[in-house]
Amino acid sequence: MTDVSNQTTTRSTAGIASVSLKQPLEDIADELGRSFAEYGFAIVRDHGIPRDLIDRAEAKSKEFFALPDDVKRSYKIEGGGGARGYTPFGTEKAKDAEIFDLKEFWHVGRSLNEGHELAQYMAPNVWPEEVDSFKATFSELFAAFDEAGLRVLEAIALHLGLERTFFAPTVEDGNSVMRLLHYPPLGPEAPEGxxxxxxxxxxxxxTLLLGAEEAGLELLSKSGEWLSVDVPEGALVINVGDMLERLTNGALRSTTHRVVNPNGEAARRSRYSMPFFLHFRPDYVIEPLASCVDEDSDKPLPEPISSHEFLLQRLREINLV
Incomplete structure (x- = not known):
């Protein structure tokens, strides 16, 4: 594992693609692909998620996290691995980390009808009764994220030389999760480090991330420098996850990233964001694409594994199951 504890930050995102989804995908596919190959990240504007929906969702998220702690904890689902409902402050740890992250969050997942072939993999959603229109707002936002994500995947497919619609069946009814994140003001109760x-x-x-305009999100470059990700208001930050890196045999990078603590006035206020973790179908088998395999390489290929089994492995590593 890369030692990232004492790396310095370089305040630059030069080279990271920033594209508009209003453009034809053929015109932006390679720019996105190069950015994902080099940095694992890109910025997407004009993504189609309405501004008024984003504003409503941000307001509902703040309303929920302002509820009394005992009310929020009543929505924690024991044994659920945090897949639905509330996960309290001090629970989740990054892989190999010794100290928990300074955050609390709520998860909304895909709703499947009873009897659906994949229903066994996805628990029903829960909804807080204390926040009006919470279910309606976040059901609408989940669908909007889903649509934007599929369009980004179409661009990735074009970059990889695949059929434009290659990813559509791989993510249809996938186990995607929308996270409402609250980083509370920094206080003396936080463990050192x-x-x-x-x-x-x-x-x-x-991953598609809304709400990253405030400074703090950083990625680790190939050269070992932390780069801040500077985001225009309302834009999406897109990053490659481990499943896509595995599928492309490392051609597209799942990059180490973090959210650092702010200084000054920003340390005394909350930070909110909404990432959407777009997943393959649980029964989709992840194995390297033929176009991403170098027959002359001695590097061993990752073994085929279902999306569901891969997810369970990783959830154990981050203390959620």
Whole structure:
């Protein structure tokens, strides 16, 4: 594992793609692909998620996290691995980390009808009764994230020389999760050395993140420098997850990233964001694409594994199951 504890931050995101989804995907596919290959990250504007929906969702998220602690904890599902409902402050750790992250969160997953062939993999959602229109707002946002994510995957497919719709069946009814994140103001109760989100890579296929405009999100470059990800208001930050890196045999990078603690006035206020972890179907078998395999390489290929089994492995590593 890379030692990232004492790395310095370089305040630059030069080279990371920033594209508009209003453009034809053929025109932006390679720019996105190069950015994902080099940095594992890209910024996407004009993504189609309505501004008024984002504003409503942010307001509902703040309303929930302002509830009394005992009310929030009543929505913690024991034995659920944090897949639905509330996960309290001090629970999740990054892989190999010794100290928990300084955050609490709520998960909304895909709703499947009873009897659906994949229903065994996805628990029903729970919804807080104390926040009006919570279910309606976040059901709408989940669908909007899903649509935007599929469009990004179409661009990735074009970059990889695949059929534009290659990823559609791989993520249809996938085990995607939307996370409402709250990083509370920094206080004396935080353990020494703890940060809002310790260095980690994402498990899933791609992540779409709203609410990263405030400074703090950083990625680790190939050269070992921390680069801050500077985001225009309302834009999505997209990053490659471990599942897509495995599928592409490392051609697209799942990059280590973190959210560092702010200084000054920012340390005394909360930070909120909403990542959407887009997943393959639980029964999709992840094995390297033929186009991403170098027949002359001695490097061993990753073994085929189902999306569900891969997810369970990683959830154990981050203290959620």
């Amino acid at each position: 703890a940060i809002r989100a310790a260095a980690h890579g994402d498990i899933n296929t791609i």
